[in-house]
Amino acid sequence: MKKYNKTSLLLTLFLALGLTSCDKDFDEINTSPNNPTEISVDLELGYMQRAFVNRINDYFLTGEAADAWVQHLSKPVYNDADRYFPxxxxxxxxxxxxxxxxxxxxxxxxxxxxxxxxxxxxxxxxxxxxxxxxxxxxxxxxxxxxxxxxxxxxxxxxxxxxxxxxxxxxxxxxxxxxxxxxxxxxxxxxxxxxxxxxxxxxxxxxxxxxxxxxxxxxxxxxxxxxxxxxxxxxxxITNPADDAFIAFQTENAPNANPYYGIVQGGRQGEWCMGEALVDFMVNTGDPRLAVYANPLDDGTYRGKPAGYINPGSAGYAPGTVSEVGDAYLAADARVYVLSAAHINLLLAEAASKGYIGGSAAGYFQAGIDASLIINGLAAGSFNPAFTGYQSIAEQLWVSTYMQGIESWNEWRRSDVPSLTLAVDPQAGVNAVPTRYTYPNxxxxxxxxxxxxxxxxxxxxxxxxxxxxxxx
Structure with missing residues (x-):
């Protein structure tokens, strides 16, 4: 731990100013109510919270790589990271x-x-x-x-x-x-x-x-x-009321949802839904798809497979695939650190494997309900079949949509669902990436x-x- 830091430096400066002054009644005359002389010990908290969520939700780090590698998202243009060139x-x-x-x-x-x-x-x-x-x-x-x-x-x-x-x-x-x-x-x-x-x-x-x-x-x-x-x-955290997230309130970085930068730059068409996620949610009748994604003009949803050097010539040009849902790109969209949906599904896994007591099926549905709630849907409006660990891992994959690198973490741990290699991947990369390489x-x-x-x-x-x- 460093012995000196920015806050300590500020305190030192304030002290120095006080010690070098000898004017009579200086404190009374020159103290501004808008400039406190005491620094709150948690002054750095908001800064580090924002830095944390903004970085793990950066749309170049996560949206092009981790989210694309688990095939939640894909790239119909500028898709090097989708092909494992992060x-x-x-x-x-x-x-x-x-x-x-x-x-x-x-x-x-x-x-x-x-x-x-x-x-x-x-x-x-x-x-x-x-x-x-x-x-x-x-x-x-x-x-x-x-x-x-x-x-x-x-x-x-x-x-x-x-x-x-x-x-x-x-x-x-x-x-x-x-x-x-x-x-x-x-x-x-x-x-x-x-x-x-x-x-x-x-x-x-x-x-x-x-x-x-x-x-x-x-x-x-x-x-x-x-x-x-x-x-x-x-x-x-088993109730969405206790979820850990930042609710951004402005349209100005760094105080806006990181993904809002896509909207500000007019770049929505550069991202789209992944085919694996869309097909899974369509096949299971999952109502969250209408929140996760925007439909095409005909009201249907279409995702893009990972990869392709030229997605347009392969039939996946912008406008032919579903874009990320407006709710997830809004300036004030919540950015999650950890949710009740995630914890309840982990509880379901732990119960199913005998690590803890309780009903695995009950925890499973509680996780689904918590995910429905944070997506503006009614608890109980979706009741996927509980079939043991496979169904839990599938729902961990689905419910961590746009939650930083957590979906990538959970997918790597379970290998569920089975994902196909990107088309036209980086030479030598013969599997879906499982880590980032060390920094230069x-x-x-x-x-x-x-x-x-x-x-x-x-x-x-x-x-x-x-x-x-x-x-």
Whole structure:
């Protein structure tokens, strides 16, 4: 953790101004009510929340790559990433933002809150740090954790295995849960997700931990007893009222839904629905399709298969395929971090595998209902058949539509549904990508430690599987 940070610097400047002044009654005469002399310990919270959701929902990073790779979306033009040529700059930015704008800020905020004995803000800082480290581990595999963000003390951090990264994520969330005990205070105006509601942050901490544990449920790290303890706590997000999201309110970046940039640029035609998702939802009579996608002029829905060097000549030009639904491109569309739909479906999986008690079928329908609700539809208006794990994995794939890289995470873990390789893929990529390649900045600045990570994990390739995906 850095000893000095931006907020500390501001405090130092304020102090210096006070010490160098000797004018009589200066404080009384020159104090402006609009310029506070005390800095809130959670001043950085809104900044890091926005940075996190904007990056994992970037339409170049996610919309062209992860969302397209699980065939939720596709590209009828400019479709290199759809053919497994992702934008390397977007991948670099994911790495940079998670470390500098989320993890670093969270560590700074934790230190400030600790000095003020504000347990609530300390807990929130640990949740944000855990979210960022899990995102990095899921996307890349082995990543720096214990030596990360040490500044000049350790300029070239060693990489930790993904298992070690997950161990730290779980530890951070356990500590967060203990700190979020109702004491302390979170400024409502700084908290873009929960408006300062400590009890909801406690549910998010428990739910992120539950999701993380399910992600490693096939690995030696898994402990089913901890899952049941989380269920027994009553602190999981099982009601959409507790969903973690940012509701954007303006049309100006960075305060608008990241995907609204497509609309602002008049680029809706550059994205369309993936054929696999559209066909699955049509075949199951899923009413969410009318929200997920815009129909063609004849009222039908048509998706595009992944790939093609020239989609137009293959019959998939813009206008011949369904575009992303207007609700998901609106400036004020909610951008989710974690939803009750996701957690209920994970509970269904855990129950079906005997990890926890309860009705798998009941959790399954609760997950469907929660997804219907956040899409403006009535609970109970869709009742897909529950057929065990296959149906759960299918609905995890469907219900995480446009939720960052979570659909890619869940698909990699389950391999459900079976997806076909993109047409005309990048040479040498013979499977749907299962990770992002390491950033160019690491290759040039931290090459020795990166080489050790590659030696442990496998080639720095799109198709190398991360640790939890190997089991």
């Amino acid at each position: 934008r390397l700059g977007s991948i670099d930015n994911l790495w940079i933002v998670m470390y500098t704008q989320v993890i670093n800020e969270a560590q700074d905020m934790y230190a400030l809150a600790e000095a003020e004995d504000n347990r609530a803000v300390q807990g929130v800082a640990l949740v944000m740090e855990a979210l960022a480290f899990q995102t990095l581990a899921d996307a890349f595999g082995d990543v720096p954790v214990f030596e990360a963000n040490q500044g000049g003390a350790i300029p070239f951090p060693a990489y930790n295995t993904q298992a070690e990264a997950y161990g730290e994520v779980l530890s951070l969330l356990t500590r967060a849960n203990a700190l979020l005990d109702g004491t302390g205070e979170i400024s409502a105006k700084q908290d873009l997700m929960y408006g300062g509601n400590i009890s909801k942050w406690k549910k998010l901490a428990a739910s992120v931990k539950f999701r993380a544990m399910m992600r490693i449920s096939d690995t030696p790290q898994f402990n089913a007893g901890e899952l049941q303890a989380l269920v027994n706590s009553g602190n999981l 900045s690491e290759k040039s600045l931290n090459s020795a430690n990166l080489a050790a990570a590659v030696a442990n994990q496998g080639p720095d390739a799109l198709t190398t599987k991360v640790d939890w995906d190997r089991y």
